[in-house]
Amino acid sequence: MKPPRFAQKLLEAFGDPNTSEEVQGDLLELYAYWLETVGERKARWRYTLSALKLLRPFAKPKPLTDYSSPFSLSPNMLRNYLKIAWRNLVLHKAFTTINIVGLAVGLATCLLIVLFVTHELSYDRYHANADRLFRANIHGQVGGKDINTAPVSVPLGPTLLRDYPEVEAVTRFDQEGTFIVKHNNDSFKEEHVVFVDSNFFNVFSIPLLKGRGTGSSLKAVLTEPNTLILSETIAKKYFGEQDPIGQTLTLGTRGTYRVTGVCQDVPSNTHFHYDIFGSFSSTESRNTWLSSGCYTYVVLRPGYSIASLQAKMPSMVAQHIGSEIQQLFGISLAEFTKKGDQFGFGFQPVTDIHLHSDLEGEIEPNSDVKYIYIFSIIAVFVLLIACINFMNLSTAGSAGRAKEVGIRKVLGSIKQQLIWQFLSESILVTFMALLVALGIVALALPSFNQLSGKQFEFTALLKGMMLPGVLLASLMIGLLAGSYPAFFLSAFKPVSVLKGQIRAGFRSGWLRNTLVTTQFVVSIGMIIGTMVVYRQLHFIQNKKVGFDKDQVLVLHDSYSLGAKGKAFRDELAKLAQVVDVTQAGYLPAGASNGGNDGFQPEGASAQSAIYREKTYYIDENYLPTLGIGLAQGRNFSKAFPSDSVAILINEAAAKRFGWKNPVGHRLWTIGNGSPESRRLYTIVGVVKDFHFESMHQRIAPLVMFYGADNYQLALRIRTTDMPGLLKTLEQKWKAQSDTPFAYSFLNERFNRIYQSEQRVGQLFGIFAGLTVIISCLGLFGLAMFTAQQRTKEIGVRKVLGASVGSVVALLSKDFLKLVLVAIVIATPIAWYAMSQWLQDFAYKIDIEWWVFVLAAFIAIAIALITVSFQSIKAALTNPITSLRSE
Incomplete structure (x- = not known):
């Protein structure tokens, strides 16, 4: 049968007229479909044929055997x-626009997240010996409370280097807080100051740009007391284009330090960020094993496993710490362990710190994997x-x-x-x-x-x-x-x-x-x-936290006032806009000086449990200024000279000690581990529980000693003219101190705890x-x-x-x-x-x-x-x- 005219045209345009009957049948079906749907309108035929001609390159396929793949x-x-x-x-x-926009938004989101994730995973991996670099830490349990701290005993590092062949190098650094740094007539508050061992720049891959030890022939630096290495940014901040080598800076009350070198700025993907590095030999000597005083990093020799070093730690504890436990508690290490207490050292890869570590005393807040x-x-x-x-x-x-x-x-x-x-x-x-x-x-x-x-x-x-x-x-x-x-x-x-x-x-x-x-x-x-x-964040920010965080102004760095601090506090208390003032080194929100100590109830045997609790030092104005209530007893008072050996505890501590009426009970403090540091204190009051830590943790026991800590001042204020009050406070501050005036609000500090x-x-x-x-x-x-x-x-x-x-x-x-x-x-x-x-x-x-x-x-x-x-x-x-x- 002769194909219809349209099918014949298709055959002439795209193939041999003697095409197989199967293809001709397909063409007939195609012709029938077009005839049914569009009729015989000439324009449609021409459009169809034109479209089909565009497909001509694909109309004459090679045999399948010609395709290797x-x-x-x-x-x-x-x-x-x-x-x-x-x-x-x-x-x-x-459809194209929708596809492109949808894919573009998805890809852009992925690219941003990839930037974030790759940066988080890269922390501390740039160090030359990152695969062999570990941070030591303390793990243990005292009185049923876990101890997991990043700072360790000062003698640990030298002992590891001396006695254990697995250890190739050890370096330590001591973070001592904020300093007011002075140069000529300028003063600046520097929060990123650290004192490091002389081999710090050998262990961590932070290049030195100037001074001894630069280039490929890296040698030990900071071997002399009262010497500094500055980051590149800080060197320009203080000395501009001048050569900083040999120049001097004054670090608060620590005295004058000489600059001996300049290093590159610490990369952002590092678990510490310091700008000023002082010599470790400038710090005070602390040689007790039961105290935690510095951060210690260990470099293993190639081929050694950290597990083999970890396995030797119990014998180290027995050798060096047993005697201190005997001296402090009057019991042997075996008896100390038998009653459920533990003390030991552990090691974690430096590359795990940022995402996998949440120890007490972390250098900076870490992220979470x-x-x-x-x-x-x-x-x-x-x-x-x-x-x-x-x-x-x-x-x-x-x-x-x-x-x-x-x-x-x-x-x-x-x-x-x-x-x-x-x-x-x-x-x-x-x-x-x-x-x-x-x-x-x-x-x-x-x-x-x-x-x-x-x-x-x-x-x-x-x-x-x-x-x-x-x-x-x-x-x-x-x-x-x-x-x-x-x-x-x-x-x-x-x-x-x-x-x-x-x-x-x-x-x-x-x-x-x-x-x-x-x-x-x-x-x-x-x-x-x-x-x-x-909803969870709203709950945190609006939950009753046990103290009044609103209308509390915090003045920073009041320690720089020295002997003028008390007079300055009394002067502020006279202002009409100020309801109360307290020396608040310890605050329940933001940076604080909170410490720890061990406690034993009076009359308990040496073998009884030792309670390791959080401690604050506060004055008599602390509770009213922060709006913290009393559950039992009284507050500290100048009218009671015996309050020098008095303490306040919170309700959580009363429960921990098992006392329904704690007032009048007495507690021994453990102190720094020496017998002469033990003191007996009498409980004069119980404060209502308040959140002094993140709501990630339940309210822990807290012990408060009577004593002023002048790290910062907290003012409860009542005013509608906040700019005017701040101006007055700044004027009074500058009349007493050359330290920059700085302040914050307690509620803002509280909210920053949950910034992540x-x-x-x-x-x-x-x-x-x-x-x-x-x-x-x-x-x-x-x-x-x-x-x-x-x-x-x-x-x-x-x-x-x-x-x-x-x-x-x-x-x-x-x-x-x-x-x-x-x-x-x-x-x-x-x-x-x-x-x-x-x-x-x-x-x-x-x-x-x-x-x-x-x-x-x-x-x-x-x-x-x-x-x-x-x-x-x-x-x-x-x-x-x-x-x-x-």
Whole structure:
């Protein structure tokens, strides 16, 4: 049978007229389909033939045996793939825009999180001997209370170096707090001052720029007392362009120090950040083993295991600490251990400190590895949702490209060529999204730095393996996101396409429904998580903490007043705006001087438990100034000279000692370990429990001694003219001290304790918002596709009398079903995840039912708003236009 004219033209244009009967049959089916749908309008035929001619490079496939691999590509083929991919993307502008924006937001989020995570994981890994560098710490238990401290005994380091062959080097440093540093007539407050052993710069890879020991021939520095090494920034701060070597600085009451060198600034990814390094030999000698006084770092010799050194620590304790325990407690080490007490040393890799260490006396607040996991999971989820959007929209739009696939296959294109065609489109979209994502990162980076507390630069994405990694990841995302659409589209059978079976099958889309449900499971989970985090932070900030943190002003560095301190305090107390003043070296919020001591009830045997408790030194104005109440007894008073041997305890300490009426009971202090340091104190009052530590811990026992600590002053104020009061205080301060005037408010200091949680909450909220936005983009695209696919159906329904509301409900109900399924799945998962997060808080909220209801309502509202826009638009379309759409 002679083929019809249209089929004959196709044969002449794309192949041999003697094509097999099978192909001729396919062409006849193609002709019949076109005849039925578009008739014999000349313009449509010319358009169709023109479109088919564009596909000519793919119409004459080589035999399969010519392909060494189903994924072989030539430059010409790749160029044609990209050209056609670009034309298709331009042809479907709305879907392309949604895909690019969704992927760009997902990629930008991932890039920001990658910057954060890689920086956190890089801490202390730049040291040349990082794999052999460990920090010593103290682990033990006294009186049932665990002891885990980062500072250790001063003699530990030299003993390890002398007696243990595994140890190649030991270095120590002593952090003694804030100093007022003077140079000529200028005074500055420096908080990052440390005193280090002479080999500090040999152990830690912080290069020296000037002075003895610079360059490759690094030698010991800081061997002489009263010498300093300055960071590059501090050297410029004090000496400008002058050579700082040989210059002098005065460190508070410690006297004059001579500068002997300049080092590079300590990198940001280090667990300590010091600017001034003094010689360790300038510090006071402390040789007791039971006290913790310095940070000690150990470098192992190559080939040795830290486990072998750790195994020798019990014998070291027996050799060096047993005698001190005998002297202090009157019992042997064996008896000390038998009654449940322990004392020992441990070692942790320096690379683990930032993410895995939370010991007492940490140099700086460390991060937590759980946040690395949380943000990494968020990055994966956000990117997953963006990829799901791409897959959804690609498969959803497949009905519109089914004809193209059918024509290609009829004309001889093989499956592998079609796969490459659709993968090239996916990769092209991904790299376009990457360019947009880089622009988003550049714009968002300043805000992200402020939020995360870091100082990332955009150029970090272009350094080292970061850029190749980003490009490779984008390529993999393009292949992954486009894989299902590519294989799905390339598998169409021409006969099924021409009979309309593919088009009919797009309305079910079980995989697409699964992907949409997955998107909303993640989005709803993030919404619930954000609400729980914010509620917990609100609970912390508004919970009754046992003291009045409002209207309390803290003046810093009052120790610099020296002998003038008491007179200055009394002068401030006379101000009308000041209700009370206390010398508050110990504060329940922010930086404080709180210490520890061991206690034994009077009359207890030497073998009885020793209680190691937190200690404060306060004056008689401390409790009223901070609004701390008394549960029993009285406050300290100048009217009682015997208060020099009196103490106050909190309710938690009373419970720990087992006393219902503690007033009148007496306690022995252990002191520094020597018998002469033991003193007997009488309890004169019990203060109500108040939170003097983070709410991550339960209120611990606290013992308060009577004595002024002039580290800082706390003022309870009552005024509406805060600027005026601050000006008055500054004038009075400058009249007494040349130290810079500095202050803070107690409630702000309290809130800063939870700064990391606040940052997590803010980041969580932002990322939750991004996941919702990306999900809505995908839902919007699917709603647009659905409305287009059902245009004729909508027209018919309207002609038959359907209302706008019924049409909107018809188009929205399928999406709402998916959201409801997502709510059912997300609720238990989110409840479990947030319950685990709340376990880190000793005082926490209950996750109430209404949180899940509200999150569900928000998700449904967002879905309805997103879908309704397209649904209403389709419902309002003139039915005549709808019926003519095909």
